[in-house]
Amino acid sequence: MTGPALHIGDVAIDNPFILAPLAGLTNWPFRRLAKEAGAGLTVSEMASATALSFKGKATLKMLDTDKSVETPYCVQLFGKEPERMAIAAQIAVERGADLIDLNMGCPARKVIGSGHGSALLKEPETVRAIVRAMVKAVKVPITVKTRPAFAPNVGATVFDLLPMLVDEGVAAITLHPRMTCEGFSGEADWSVVARLAEKSPIPIIGSGDVTTADEALHRLRNYGVAAVMIGRGAKGRPWLFRQCLAAWRGEEVTPATLDERLETAIRHARLLAEAVGGKAPYMLRTVLMWYTKSLHGASEFRARICREENLETQISLLTECVERHKAAEAAGGNTAVHSI
Ligand SMILES: Cc1cc2nc3c(=O)[nH]c(=O)nc-3n(C[C@H](O)[C@H](O)[C@H](O)COP(=O)(O)O)c2cc1C
Numbered sequence: 475m476t477g478p479a480l481h482i483g484d485v486a487i488d489n490p491f492i493l494a495p496l497a498g499l500t501n502w503p504f505r506r507l508a509k510e511a512g513a514g515l516t517v518s519e520m521a522s523a524t525a526l527s528f529k530g531k532a533t534l535k536m537l538d539t540d541k542s543v544e545t546p547y548c549v550q551l552f553g554k555e556p557e558r559m560a561i562a563a564q565i566a567v568e569r570g571a572d573l574i575d576l577n578m579g580c581p582a583r584k585v586i587g588s589g590h591g592s593a594l595l596k597e598p599e600t601v602r603a604i605v606r607a608m609v610k611a612v613k614v615p616i617t618v619k620t621r622p623a624f625a626p627n628v629g630a631t632v633f634d635l636l637p638m639l640v641d642e643g644v645a646a647i648t649l650h651p652r653m654t655c656e657g658f659s660g661e662a663d664w665s666v667v668a669r670l671a672e673k674s675p676i677p678i679i680g681s682g683d684v685t686t687a688d689e690a691l692h693r694l695r696n697y698g699v700a701a702v703m704i705g706r707g708a709k710g711r712p713w714l715f716r717q718c719l720a721a722w723r724g725e726e727v728t729p730a731t732l733d734e735r736l737e738t739a740i741r742h743a744r745l746l747a748e749a750v751g752g753k754a755p756y757m758l759r760t761v762l763m764w765y766t767k768s769l770h771g772a773s774e775f776r777a778r779i780c781r782e783e784n785l786e787t788q789i790s791l792l793t794e795c796v797e798r799h800k801a802a803e804a805a806g807g808n809t810a811v812h813s814i
Contacts, residue, residue, distance in 0.1 A: 479514060480677055480700045483615025483645035485546050485572050487701070489514035490694055491718040492648075494681055494705030495550045495575070495619070497582075502538045503745035507712035507738060509544050512719040514701065516544055520577045520591075523553030523562035537569045538749065546572035550619065552580060552590045556603040560611035567612045573645075574608060578620040581654040592621050592654040596629030598638065605642040615645035619681070622666050625655035632670060640676055648679040648703055664697050671698030679703050687717035687727050694722070710764025712738060732803075736796045739765035740789055747785050755783050762788060766795055770802040 478486035493508040495517040505516040525533040549571040553559045563574045580591030608616045623631040651666040662682025671678040677700035684690050685707035693702050708714050713730045720727045747754040766772040775795040782788050
């Protein structure tokens with residue numbers, strides 16, 4: 475394959491595998507690992523446009539990146555006030571964003587309770603005003619990430635909004651095909667993604683339940699999407715992007731070895747320590763658990779890591795856990811790890 479796999483507006487994207495925004499998780503270290511593994515595009519955690527427009531320190535920090543690695547880079551904003559969204563978009567561009575995404579899909583009670591995220595599906599005219607203000611404020615493409623609807627017969631559907639979004643200059647739409655009222659339950663209904671892709675003159679990106687390279691390729695080839703977004707499936711498995719790329723190029727898809735798993739987890743730990751300093755050991759309690767999933771003795775590791783406040787000790791415990799698994803494997807024990 476030569477040349478970019480897709481364009482969003484005038485932004486060329488090398489391959490159609492995108493790391494989804496995951497609030498609290500897809501910080502710069504996580505995105506860096508996904509990018510290094512080959513993700514075509516990475517998206518920041520959702521950042522409050524209001525906080526960003528007032529240059530809130532914590533929100534500015536959420537936009538941290540290194541453009542020599544993370545290009546193109548998409549910043550996702552949530553908000554409902556067009557002027558704030560416009561200012562925030564400008565600040566995000568100053569901070570390196572190549573694309574800005576509007577969050578119109580978050581179902582969290584706190585977020586929709588204040589009229590943000592997927593609550594916007596109930597306010598089409600507000601959406602129009604927001605998108606118009608953002609498109610006018612910056613030169614980079616504006617995209618929207620949403621769900622099919624808030625609930626049956628509540629507000630607008632993504633199909634109702636599509637012509638308006640296209641008219642206002644939105645460059646692509648990501649659809650997570652579960653209604654807001656469904657949260658994350660049941661299966662993502664990709665037939666809705668396919669229907670939207672069929673109707674849409676702009677690229678549609680599908681997001682939901684993709685956890686293997688085979689599935690990613692299947693969605694890409696059979697659902698009319700320009701790209702596939704992967705979220706939870708990449709937690710503790712950034713090499714999934716390497717596997718997706720291999721499958722897409724028709725090359726052999728190789729599982730992550732235990733050594734790759736350990737090296738990547740340690741790198742994640744060190745990058746997180748660089749990024750957030752003393753908070754890293756607390757965040758790593760969750761992050762390192764991802765990497766030890768299905769390892770022999772992982773539950774003991776989990777119990778210990780949850781009490782640990784020292785990064786180096788956490789890394790030693792992790793290394794021990796992997797070594798113990800290797801020993802068990804050599805003795806003919808658990809080999810489930812090779813399936814990831
Ligand atoms: C913990 C968590 C945090 C999320 N945060 C965001 C977010 O900040 N912005 C957003 O648009 N979607 C967010 N999502 C939705 C994901 O981007 C994605 O659309 C959804 O999880 C389905 O894809 P997956 O099955 O690959 O995870 C989040 C999902 C989870 C589970």
